[in-house]
Amino acid sequence: MRLNDVKPQAGSKKRGRRVGRGVSAGQGASCGAGMRGQKARSGGGTRPGFEGGQQPLYRRLPKLKGFPLVNRKHYTTINVEKLATLAPNTEVTLESLLAAGILTDAKGDLKVLGNGELNVALQVKAAAFTNSARTKIEAAGGSCEIVN
Template sequence: MRINDAVPKKGSRSRRRRVGRGIAAGQGASCGFGMRGQKSRSGRSTRPGFEGGQMPLYRRVPKLKHFTVINPKHYTTINVCKLASLPADTDVTLTTLMDVGIVTANDGPLKILGEGDLNVPLKIKAAAFTAGARQKIEAAGGSCEVTEA
């Protein structure tokens, strides 16, 4: 048995309410909506979430602080000081760093951060660079290439 099989027995449904057909019908004149006002008019009274002109909850909530990002970007991050142990003119990617053992886990695309010093020219291919990291790599004679994340 499914939920769509649970229907009333034939002939057991009550007839629909006929409103506005005189006082004897039980729902004459105002049809059970009271005398006057927004909720007595024809059609839908107000849309869902309407708060009488006040800024509704669904519009004011995202303006508040400390809401989490829905789809955050996760990067495998590494500082430039960790790259100083590599030989000069090495092609640096996430796979080469994992092979060498500098990075142990793949947590997403590679991002280079700028903490520490670098004095070895390297050819680095990563998804993102901080401004400080890019400056230190290029000052050491290396190159920064942004790849697709």
């Protein structure tokens, strides 16, 4: 069998409608498009998503700064510069920071951010670290441990 021998199954291909060829042909005059209106005109119809001038759904939905995350993680954040006041070789956790008065309230797990300088070796246990915070803590001789 060759490519030029391939034919569709008998009866699977129907011929197209011959529109506008008189009343007896079944699709005369308006060719099945109705009397008047945008969809009856040549080239008629609208683009996908068009809603007749109303703001379309794809433009309405993510209005004003996008969708909020459904199950967003809330972190209690602290910068590395705040940890510089602690004594060397201190174990830093969310509870110890609250007890020391460095943090006043806990909105979620602890996340350490990398703003500022650190020259004290600390053992920091937090839920998340930024890359800059991790490098600064380890450069000062401390360690970072991820705790859930």
